[in-house]
Amino acid sequence: MRYEKRSFDLYVRGEIPSGLAGSLVVAASRRHKIRSNFSRWHDSQADLILLDLKPGKPGRVKAQLLSVDPWLRSRNSSPASPYYTSQPNHGLNVKDNILWATNLLFGSPLEVDLTTFKPRRALNAVPVREEAPQRSTTSHFAFDLDRRYAYFHQSLLEQRESVVEAKQLSLVRLDMRSGSERIWQLQPPPGDNRPETHNFHSAFYFEEDGRKFVGLLRTGVIVESLAPHSIAADHEVIPMPASTIWIIELNEDKSTLQAELLGGVEQLGALALSHLDVDASDRQGFILYANYKQADVAEETHGENIYGEKPEDVAEHYSGMIVEPLNLGLMLRYERHNGRTSLKTFKRSYDHRRTSLGHSWLPINIELDRRRTRLFCSFAGFRPRLLPKHIARAYGDLAVDPRAIRYVPPLLMRFNADDLAPDYDAKRTYLSYTEPIAFAVAGDASDEYVCTFSPETGLRMYHSEDLSQVICHAVSPHLMTWQDTHFRPDPAHMVYVHR
Amino acid sequence: MQVLRPSVEGPDFAKLVRQTTEVVAQLEGNRFDFNSLPEFFAKNATADVFAKEIVHVHDGKTLTRYGRLVMGGIGSHFQLMGPIPPNASLRISSTAILDEVNRKLKSKGLNDLREYRALGKAEEVEFYNYEIFYTLRDLAFWLILHQAGSFPSSLEVVVRHMAAGNIVQSNMYAPRKPATNRKKPALMVANGLTVQFKTGVMEWMDKPIFGGLAKDTIHVETLLTTRKSDVSHPYLPLAREGKVEIGERNYFYRRFVGVTPKDGLRGPGVKPENAEDRY
Numbered sequence: 187m188r189y190e191k192r193s194f195d196l197y198v199r200g201e202i203p204s205g206l207a208g209s210l211v212v213a214a215s216r217r218h219k220i221r222s223n224f225s226r227w228h229d230s231q232a233d234l235i236l237l238d239l240k241p242g243k244p245g246r247v248k249a250q251l252l253s254v255d256p257w258l259r260s261r262n263s264s265p266a267s268p269y270y271t272s273q274p275n276h277g278l279n280v281k282d283n284i285l286w287a288t289n290l291l292f293g294s295p296l297e298v299d300l301t302t303f304k305p306r307r308a309l310n311a312v313p314v315r316e317e318a319p320q321r322s323t324t325s326h327f328a329f330d331l332d333r334r335y336a337y338f339h340q341s342l343l344e345q346r347e348s349v350v351e352a353k354q355l356s357l358v359r360l361d362m363r364s365g366s367e368r369i370w371q372l373q374p375p376p377g378d379n380r381p382e383t384h385n386f387h388s389a390f391y392f393e394e395d396g397r398k399f400v401g402l403l404r405t406g407v408i409v410e411s412l413a414p415h416s417i418a419a420d421h422e423v424i425p426m427p428a429s430t431i432w433i434i435e436l437n438e439d440k441s442t443l444q445a446e447l448l449g450g451v452e453q454l455g456a457l458a459l460s461h462l463d464v465d466a467s468d469r470q471g472f473i474l475y476a477n478y479k480q481a482d483v484a485e486e487t488h489g490e491n492i493y494g495e496k497p498e499d500v501a502e503h504y505s506g507m508i509v510e511p512l513n514l515g516l517m518l519r520y521e522r523h524n525g526r527t528s529l530k531t532f533k534r535s536y537d538h539r540r541t542s543l544g545h546s547w548l549p550i551n552i553e554l555d556r557r558r559t560r561l562f563c564s565f566a567g568f569r570p571r572l573l574p575k576h577i578a579r580a581y582g583d584l585a586v587d588p589r590a591i592r593y594v595p596p597l598l599m600r601f602n603a604d605d606l607a608p609d610y611d612a613k614r615t616y617l618s619y620t621e622p623i624a625f626a627v628a629g630d631a632s633d634e635y636v637c638t639f640s641p642e643t644g645l646r647m648y649h650s651e652d653l654s655q656v657i658c659h660a661v662s663p664h665l666m667t668w669q670d671t672h673f674r675p676d677p678a679h680m681v682y683v684h685r
Numbered sequence: 686m687q688v689l690r691p692s693v694e695g696p697d698f699a700k701l702v703r704q705t706t707e708v709v710a711q712l713e714g715n716r717f718d719f720n721s722l723p724e725f726f727a728k729n730a731t732a733d734v735f736a737k738e739i740v741h742v743h744d745g746k747t748l749t750r751y752g753r754l755v756m757g758g759i760g761s762h763f764q765l766m767g768p769i770p771p772n773a774s775l776r777i778s779s780t781a782i783l784d785e786v787n788r789k790l791k792s793k794g795l796n797d798l799r800e801y802r803a804l805g806k807a808e809e810v811e812f813y814n815y816e817i818f819y820t821l822r823d824l825a826f827w828l829i830l831h832q833a834g835s836f837p838s839s840l841e842v843v844v845r846h847m848a849a850g851n852i853v854q855s856n857m858y859a860p861r862k863p864a865t866n867r868k869k870p871a872l873m874v875a876n877g878l879t880v881q882f883k884t885g886v887m888e889w890m891d892k893p894i895f896g897g898l899a900k901d902t903i904h905v906e907t908l909l910t911t912r913k914s915d916v917s918h919p920y921l922p923l924a925r926e927g928k929v930e931i932g933e934r935n936y937f938y939r940r941f942v943g944v945t946p947k948d949g950l951r952g953p954g955v956k957p958e959n960a961e962d963r964y
Contacts, residue, residue: 197886199770199850219922493952501901502946538837538958539720570952592951592958593895595838614716618848619841642919646849656849663887667917 188255189305195248196237196645196665200658202245205629206647208684209300210237212624212639213287214677215275216253217504219670222497224505226414226486227675228292229268232256232275234285235665235677236303237645247645247660251668254296254305268413269320272296272308277325278681281333281362288325290483290508291385291407295323295338300683311340311358311367318342318353320412327360328389328400331466336360337400339372339386343412349424350409352384357400357434357443371442378430378447382408386432387459390474392466394522398436401448403459403476405429407484418488418505423580426482428452429459431474431520448520450529456516457584458483463554463561465603471523475561475603477549478518480584481511482577490575492588500571508675510573512585515549517563519606532606536567536594541619544608547594550623550678555650556631560609561601562650564623564638568594595619598638598653618653622646628682639680641665641673686896687729688857689832691762705830709822717821717844719837723960725825727834730897730957731759733947735872736801737902738794740782742909742936743887750890751782752878755795755807757870757898761863764833765812766824766855768846768891773882775854777812780877782931786907789929790940794905800944801903807874812856819852827855836958838949839894854880870898887916895947897957902945909936920945 212235217225233253240246256270274287274296286295286309294308312321324338337359341352355372374384386402393399408424415421431448451459458479466472487507490496497503517532536545548566555562570591578585598621600609609616622640627650629635634650635657644661666672693701708722715721736755741748756765769775787794795801818824821844828835843853856878860871887910893902904921908914909929914937917923921941929938956962 195885197884197888219920491952493954495953500946501944502950539723539960540718541837541841542716542718569950570955571950588952589955590962592955593838593949595841595949612714612716618845619838620845654848659849661886661888663889663916663919666889666919669915669917670922672917672919 187258187305188261190253191250191303193248193250194662194664195246196660196662198244198247198658198660200656201243202239202241202247202647202658203629203633203635204241205633206239206635207241208239208628208682210239210626210637210639210645210680210682211235211278211280211285211300212237212677212680213275213278214641214673215675216668216671217674219672221504224415224418224488226506227508228290229273229414230275231671232273233673234274234287234298236300245658249662249665250303252298252303252305256293258308267319271310276678278679279327279336280681280683281336284362286327286336288323290325291322291409292320293323294321294340309358309360309367311369312342312354312356314342318344322352322385324386324389324402326388326461328391330391331393331469334361334363336362337389337391339389339402341384345412348410349382350412351381353381355384370440372434373442373444375432375445375447378404378432380427383427388462390462390464390466390472392464392472393469394471400434400436401474402432402434402445403429403462404432405459407458407482409484414506415488420489420576423482423485423577425580426457426484428455429457429478431459449527451520454516454518454531456480457512461550461552463552465554465558474518474520475552475554476518476520477552477563478516479511479548480513480515481509481548482581483509485509485574485577487572487574491571492573492575492578493571494575495571502569502571504674507572509577510569511548512578512581515546515565517546517549517552517606530606532601542614542617544597544599544617545594551625553625553627554603555627556634559603561603561606562625562627562636563599563601564621564625565597565599566623567596596621596623598625600653613654615652615654622676624677624680626680626682637680637682640676686727686764686828686833686835687731687758687760688762688764689728691831691857691859693830701830705826708829709826712825713822717825717840719960725829725834726958726960727836729760730836731867731870732763733757733896733899734765734893734902735804735899736795736904738783738905740786740907740909741887744911746883746885747881748884748888749879749881751780753783753874753876754878755804755872755874756858757872758860759864759867759870762857762859764831764855764857766853768843768851769854769880770882771850771852773880775815776879777815778877778879780879783876785931786929786938789931790925790938795903798903798905798942804872807872808860810858810860810873810875812858812875812878814857816855817852818855821847824853838958842894842948889919892920892945892948895949895951900947900950902947904941904943904945906941908939911936913937914939
């Protein structure tokens with residue numbers, strides 16, 4: 187398959203701690219600098235970035251960029267259709283030296299050997315058909331407690347009259363040792379059977395009384411058009427319903443598994459349940475931490491904004507960029523043990539008079555620390571001039587009041603995992619504004635770090651105890667641009683791989 | 686930022702300094718939340734960088750930025766600040782390099798751009814009262830003492846730069862005749878702001894934060910390198926590239942031109958952050 191690689195060193199200031207002898211992997215997407223060129227974010231060129239860390243003062247950070255042809259074509263062949271095999275610009279799933287990188291919604295996971303940093307294959311578990319030419323796959327896999335198997339959903343997408351429907355819902359188990367796959371057909375839960383909403387951004391695994399389960403976050407985005415718009419104009423948006431969580435008990439003897447709804451989730455009425463971390467280590471249930479973006483993530487920016495400004499008058503506008511939230515997001519802590527459940531949420535507006543309180547605007551990453559006592563979360567904030575009018579209109583009162591809302595800066599914040607309360611202290615060591623949203627917790631429980639990254643800001647490292655002091659910063663202009671293209675939007679995710 | 690108390694003088698000097706010290710301690714004790722000190726909010730959002738013409742010279746070890754900044758403002762005195770690495774040297778010098786590069790490239794610099802010409806003629810001003818801030822406390826002290834104030838979201842940008850080990854440089858500037866009409870801000874151009882620091886890679890400047898007047902920034906930026914480079918600008922398209930001789934030295938040049946949005950933009954008609962509103 188066709189791919190391009192490029193490598194260079196970053197300029198490092200500070201010290202790379204000895205506990206960070208490993209690599210960071212980032213999934214990025216690239217688009218043209220000419221802002222009016224329409225390019226749907228999901229479909230834009232994906233690049234994987236590998237940052238190899240060598241501890242020391244200043245230490246060394248070597249970057250490798252890998253761009254893969256999304257059609258996975260051989261040389262001298264051209265794409266036959268707009269539907270591609272793998273455009274991995276979002277999720278990162280790692281086991282030892284193998285990475286499975288995924289799109290936000292479309293295509294198959296791309297398997298990459300991290301030792302050579304070369305693509306190996308796409309996980310096309312469900313064969314495409316002429317009438318259903320594109321796959322959808324869970325971006326963030328579930329891993330069993332022994333890290334032997336990974337689980338993800340895969341289905342086919344079919345264009346109907348006004349919406350795209352998911353067909354052939356399947357749960358895939360990947361044996362990460364042998365590379366083999368087991369596939370089950372999935373039966374939707376009673377009461378959650380709208381096929382246009384059957385998309386699942388993240389998955390988790392847990393056990394209860396010796397039984398094995400996979401949970402799927404049914405995000406519920408509604409895609410009107412499987413192919414990118416031919417004209418970037420206002421169009422009718424079908425509002426997405428509240429997200430749910432499907433629970434599926436694994437059964438080796440069955441070919442079809444029946445999903446059940448996790449109680450109390452749909453009743454929250456929140457949108458775009460997306461990312462998670464889970465503590466299921468006691469094999470008797472789980473504590474799930476997840477977030478709702480409260481954004482119609484199937485749509486993209488084009489047309490007039492909520493102020494009636496035309497795209498050409500808004501210099502920050504990118505035609506086809508991922509869309510801004512409709513309103514502030516929500517974080518969820520759901521505990522299920524011994525038949526008992528408890529549910530806690532965190533939702534906070536941005537009060538500029540008390541920035542120390544943090545906010546919950548567009549939550550993206552969520553990751554437990556090594557002791558599972560604290561939770562790190564990043565929030566992308568809000569840029570009001572990038573919310574299209576035609577999307578806000580579809581959601582009525584759910585959307586912000588344009589006259590009252592302002593810019594909300596991005597934020598990285600540390601929470602107590604027990605109660606989802608921000609981990610307040612007098613020195614503001616628990617939060618960092620204007621921070622890139624991609625981060626990874628690295629190191630071990632006694633020597634733990636948080637690394638954040640965006641191509642323009644570069645790589646920052648913090649002790650996990652103190653987000654008010656950067657201990658290392660590394661940058662390179664080659665991360666910012668690639669000739670006429672640049673990396674937009676900022677990458678959402680990064681993972682740390684210990685070597 | 687607009688500065689409402691450009692100088693501190695007379696018998697009140699000691700009293701103002703003492704009061705400001707106490708206020709900053711109060712602010713710090715409240716985790717720099719503005720609710721404890723509503724008067725820390727800037728009164729007016731009436732100053733912006735409208736355009737930048739910059740020559741960056743990178744020889745592989747050291748980066749030198751020569752800047753011509755075009756600012757607009759309503760009021761009599763203003764402050765401009767920005768982060769720089771702690772090992773940087775900052776000077777205001779008379780340099781011919783910007784004009785020399787334009788002459789060699791047969792360009793009028795910013796005046797090549799229709800958007801810039803539409804702004805009208807800018808009055809030449811000089812930066813003065815250069816300051817360096819190493820802590821948020823020092824910066825807050827200056828902003829309060831001089832009644833410049835701040836906006837919380839903008840201050841968080843500065844907080845993050847200081848956390849990353851950068852310092853903040855600050856300069857003042859003033860037009861001969863203050864503007865009072867929001868539709869006709871005083872347009873001022875300052876030449877010769879020069880920053881130099883050691884770095885093995887080209888490091889571009891951050892986007893300016895919205896100051897209430899200009900949502901976008903007009904750029905003409907030229908990168909001069911001693912070796913051929915394929916470095917691109919993070920926001921701007923490449924306009925042209927080639928070789929150029931400047932001051933009897935040969936350079937490779939890459940020129941980037943365009944308009945970029947400010948950071949922290951809000952919708953039209955929406956007031957800046959203030960003590961009364963919340964969302």
